[in-house]
Amino acid sequence: MSMATATHESVQEYYGRVLQHSSQLKTDACCAPESLPQHLKEIVAQLAPEITERFYGCGAPIPLALEGCTVLDLGCGTGRDAFVCARLVGPRGRVIGLDMTRGQLDVARAHERAQAATFGFASPNTHFVHGYLEDLATAGIEDESVDVVVSNCVINLAPDKRRVFEEILRILKPGGELYFSDIFADRRTPTEWRSDQVLLGECLAGALYWEDYRRLMADLGVPDLRVTARRAVKIDNAELADRVGVTRFASVTVRAFKLGSLEDRCEDYGQIATYLGSVPHARHAFMLDDHHEFVTHKPLAVCGNTAAMLSETRLAAHFRISGERSRHYGLFPCGAPAVDHPQAAAGDACC
Ligand SMILES: C[S@@+](CC[C@H](N)C(=O)[O-])C[C@H]1O[C@@H](n2cnc3c(N)ncnc32)[C@H](O)[C@@H]1O
CATH class of the missing domain: 3.40.5.100 (Ribosomal Protein L9; domain 1)
Structure with a gap:
């Protein structure tokens, strides 16, 4: 079995079988609902408990000005953020939720019709697909077809991050936006951590190192990234804390626009x-x-x-x-x- 397949299987088992509720996570990487902006809190309050009880995100990667947009939620899980976006894009927009763990998708799909009715929409504007971040083409996501990609605590879990960002930039329309929350580490994490299911599943082993992420995005044509929120991750679990030692983690929300005109430094044109x-x-x-x-x-x-x-x-x-x-x-x-x-x-x- 390849390293990438082993990583996918380990993560699928963690989110499909090991965890059944947000409270079972071993770090505070998962975002407390009270820290959401008020307008998002009000939408989350309209979601079925089964959706929110299995929310494993680490931030609130839901940008403003979404009405009418096509949004893709990468690693949508049970669909909390996808449904919030569905409400915000309105009946003229649509939301695709993609995940590789069938148990998570089943929950999202089971609530599609009822959530649309709760929002007052005649039919669902959501579509949940099984697929992998590294291969959005097989999941049917076409070139330049998406206005906004969101993702909440997922990309760290992907074994081939370059491929993931290449795919995101392929499917975004020109001027489209990637807006995601994820766990970042203050250094490159040791490769051997990735074969530890708990370190991996808790979003620590594959945490992005900012400088590598910045270099990768610059290499892919996105030289200017903007941070919108950050929060230090506390690891209260003694065993996990001992394993990660002095490495510090933070949940960071980043926005990156697909624009050919960005320069690697801020230049003044008045x-x-x-x-x-x-x-x-x-x-x-x-x-x-x-x-x-x-x-x-x-x-x-x-x-x-x-x-x-x-x-x-x-x-x-x-x-x-x-x-x-x-x-x-x-x-x-x-x-x-x-x-x-x-x-x-x-x-x-x-x-
Ligand atoms: C930490 S959970 C976050 C779920 C959701 N975004 C939320 O906020 O509740 C990670 C999710 O990403 C999915 N995932 C991880 N790696 C993936 C990959 N390479 N392709 C597709 N889905 C992936 C997992 O199946 C899981 O549902």
């Missing part, structure tokens, strides 16, 4: 962005990331990359951008330390 206050649930201000808060109607100087994220994506309808890239004024004083070292600032930020 551009100004003004938020129109029109994104639902963000009337007074819009947070693009941990260092860009756009107060409604207040003009803000932005770098070329930020201007592209706000004008060449679904966010364009909510911003007015003045200036283009015809004149260059040097490096933009961005001041974004958290992006380079997300663990360094790990704290109690809302996930």
Whole structure:
């Protein structure tokens, strides 16, 4: 059996058989519901308990401005985030939930019709498919067919992460967005941890190392990643804590846009962005990331990359951008330390 197959089987057994309830997880990597934004809490309250009881995510990777979008939830589990997105995209949008563990998918599928009715939709706008992150083509996901990919505490479990990100970038439309929460480690984790089912299943063994993730995405054409939330992971289980030693873990939520115009540094073209206050649930201000808060109607100087994220994506309808890239004024004083070292600032930020 190949290493990749062994990893898939071990993870399927962990989420399909070993764990039956969120409370059985051995770390606090799983996000407490009270840390969700209010508008998401209200939707989660509308979900069947069977869905939420088997939620194993580590953050809230559900961006704003989803109405009408096609969203793909990678590793959707029993469908908590997929159903939340289904409510947010509305009847004109659709959500595909993909997972390799049939027991998880069965729960999601069993609730599709009832959830659609609860949301007041004439028919379900969800579709749950069996498949692997590393091979979305076999699962029927076509090139440039998805507006937003979300994923909650899953990519760390994938043995071939490069392949996963290549697939995500293949299926995203130009200007589309990957918005995911996952466990990051402050160093590369030892390879032998991956054959330990608990370390792997608890999202520690395969945790991403930020610098490798940053290099990989740059190599795949995404040189500017934005962090929106981070939270240190506490490992109270003594045996697990002993096994991981001094390695520190954090749950980080990252957004990455598929844009050909991004540069590896923030450059100044004299551009100004003004938020129109029109994104639902963000009337007074819009947070693009941990260092860009756009107060409604207040003009803000932005770098070329930020201007592209706000004008060449679904966010364009909510911003007015003045200036283009015809004149260059040097490096933009961005001041974004958290992006380079997300663990360094790990704290109690809302996930
Ligand atoms: C930690 S759980 C998170 C589930 C869900 N996102 C949630 O928040 O409840 C990880 C999920 O990812 C799925 N998974 C892990 N690796 C996968 C892969 N390579 N392909 C497809 N699904 C995968 C598992 O089956 C499991 O349901």
